[in-house]
Amino acid sequence: MYDEQKMDSEMGALLRAGVIIACSIMFAGGVLYLIRHGGGREPYGMFRGEPAPLRNIAGIWRQAVSGSARGIIQLSALAMIATPVLRVAFAVYGFARRKQWLFVAVSLTVLALLSYGLSQSS
Numbered sequence: 001m002y003d004e005q006k007m008d009s010e011m012g013a014l015l016r017a018g019v020i021i022a023c024s025i026m027f028a029g030g031v032l033y034l035i036r037h038g039g040g041r042e043p044y045g046m047f048r049g050e051p052a053p054l055r056n057i058a059g060i061w062r063q064a065v066s067g068s069a070r071g072i073i074q075l076s077a078l079a080m081i082a083t084p085v086l087r088v089a090f091a092v093y094g095f096a097r098r099k100q101w102l103f104v105a106v107s108l109t110v111l112a113l114l115s116y117g118l119s120q121s122s
Helices: 004-037 057-065 069-097 101-121
Strands: none
Touching: 004 069, 057 069, 069 101
């Protein structure tokens, strides 16, 4: 039987792994950025948003794979955002294994709302 304590333990491990992975990616991107641009000065008098290639998931992925420090940092932000989304998806799985259909429906609703919200922001 898939009990509540096991589900909580696995969910905690998922959240820890997501945060550790996101932070590791962020650290690597930050170090790479400082190596390449640490001596430069930023013109803080003028705001510049993210360049177009870093405004969508496919562009972020391409930039990160190509070794762009900013792309790697953006990828870590995506990993951090994905962590709680994966937690909700795991909750659907865990509740389905326990045959708690009301919680499955609630979790699926939350997952759908998260998906909708994330798709509207890109």
